[in-house]
Amino acid sequence: MKVTKGARKLVEILSALPGIGPRQAIRLSFHLIRQGQGFQKELGDAVRELEAVKICSQCFYVHENAGKLCDICADAGRDHSTIAIVEKETDLMSLENTGKYRGRYLVLGEFGRAGILEPDQKLKLKSLKTWIAKACQGSAREIIIALNPNTQNDFVASQIGHELKGLAAKTTRLGVGIPSGGEIEFADEETLGGALKGRG
Amino acid sequence: MKVTKGARKLVEILSALPGIGPRQAIRLSFHLIRQGQGFQKELGDAVRELEAVKICSQCFYVHENAGKLCDICADAGRDHSTIAIVEKETDLMSLENTGKYRGRYLVLGEFGRAGILEPDQKLKLKSLKTWIAKACQGSAREIIIALNPNTQNDFVASQIGHELKGLAAKTTRLGVGIPSGGEIEFADEETLGGALKGRG
Numbered sequence: 001m002k003v004t005k006g007a008r009k010l011v012e013i014l015s016a017l018p019g020i021g022p023r024q025a026i027r028l029s030f031h032l033i034r035q036g037q038g039f040q041k042e043l044g045d046a047v048r049e050l051e052a053v054k055i056c057s058q059c060f061y062v063h064e065n066a067g068k069l070c071d072i073c074a075d076a077g078r079d080h081s082t083i084a085i086v087e088k089e090t091d092l093m094s095l096e097n098t099g100k101y102r103g104r105y106l107v108l109g110e111f112g113r114a115g116i117l118e119p120d121q122k123l124k125l126k127s128l129k130t131w132i133a134k135a136c137q138g139s140a141r142e143i144i145i146a147l148n149p150n151t152q153n154d155f156v157a158s159q160i161g162h163e164l165k166g167l168a169a170k171t172t173r174l175g176v177g178i179p180s181g182g183e184i185e186f187a188d189e190e191t192l193g194g195a196l197k198g199r200g
Numbered sequence: 201m202k203v204t205k206g207a208r209k210l211v212e213i214l215s216a217l218p219g220i221g222p223r224q225a226i227r228l229s230f231h232l233i234r235q236g237q238g239f240q241k242e243l244g245d246a247v248r249e250l251e252a253v254k255i256c257s258q259c260f261y262v263h264e265n266a267g268k269l270c271d272i273c274a275d276a277g278r279d280h281s282t283i284a285i286v287e288k289e290t291d292l293m294s295l296e297n298t299g300k301y302r303g304r305y306l307v308l309g310e311f312g313r314a315g316i317l318e319p320d321q322k323l324k325l326k327s328l329k330t331w332i333a334k335a336c337q338g339s340a341r342e343i344i345i346a347l348n349p350n351t352q353n354d355f356v357a358s359q360i361g362h363e364l365k366g367l368a369a370k371t372t373r374l375g376v377g378i379p380s381g382g383e384i385e386f387a388d389e390e391t392l393g394g395a396l397k398g399r400g
Binding site for chain 2 (some may be wrong): 003004005006009011012013017018019020023024026027029030031032033034037039042044045047048049050051052053055061063064083088089090093109115128158
């Protein structure tokens with residue numbers, strides 16, 4: 001027995017979304033049916049509101065400004081020659097929430113399982129290269145490769161480092177260490193090794 | 201830092217859906233933004249297609265028929281005096297997929313954590329009562345309480361049994377046993393006890 005015709009397309013679309021399997025897609029569709037037309041309209045309208053959201057032509061984060069730049073890239077008060085390269089928009093949000101970073105960003109998009117840069121990710125790095133050549137006279141102050149610290153991302157970071165070679169006075173990665181509130185006893189060797197290296 | 205204005209409403213709606221937390225809601229919204237307007241329109245249209253889907257007035261499963269009844273309730277070839285009470289639409293689909301059940305259903309909707317029947321679930325049971333009085337001259341052939349076998353549902357089943365007391369020649373539950381392909385060695389005591397009881 002299959003889901004009813006009117007829900008088939010929705011199930012198909014939902015199961016293609018990241019983190020939603022076919023079973024959850026069916027369950028979600030039944031839920032939406034049960035919620036009734038008022039709720040369905042509200043969801044449809046909310047999806048339509050995304051039309052207003054644009055992608056920044058410089059860092060690829062989202063914005064709703066009249067121009068092509070997001071709030072961060074358009075902010076003249078920020079240090080644009082320091083660039084943090086992040087994987088996801090949510091990583092950028094977390095860094096912004098610290099209130100301790102005043103540079104710009106580059107949102108690369110999620111990495112595949114193999115940890116090899118996709119063609120569109122290489123294009124983004126190339127556009128950063130061009131930008132550094134123009135806006136920073138060929139050399140940025142610092143490029144921070146702000147990826148989750150794990151073995152696969154070490155490989156990704158080395159590819160990024162290779163692509164952007166010679167374009168910044170220094171290239172760094174986020175410090176590995178014991179999370180605030182964590183315990184030395186339970187830290188793995190990589191973490192503790194990082195904490196020793198980053199001591200100060 | 202918050203998500204951009206145009207996505208705020210969608211994040212709010214998505215995080216209220218079952219099985220989707222606030223973090224996944226944000227990630228999904230960014231994904232939809234990245235997919236662009238073509239994909240957003242497709243999703244919006246698919247949600248709008250749910251308008252065609254109705255809830256059966258008798259068993260509360262979904263349908264798209266002209267009348268008020270779903271395919272199963274409208275099928276004169278089925279044994280309507282045997283009623284399987286299920287929690288979710290997906291449970292009904294699984295039972296239908298066996299091809300071995302020819303009765304009708306009652307879809308109760310998901311139970312809360314406390315395992316106490318909600319007012320709307322009691323209303324559904326009451327409508328079944330009225331239906332049995334009229335369509336089965338006051339007594340159905342069998343009521344199968346087809347809930348996942350677990351301790352909380354034992355409690356739910358006892359409430360259902362209480363509500364429907366005296367309305368069926370017999371009231372049963374699905375057999376507990378070793379799943380096909382499973383191993384005796386790894387079955388817990390409840391399962392193995394059920395398998396012994398249901399031997400034959």
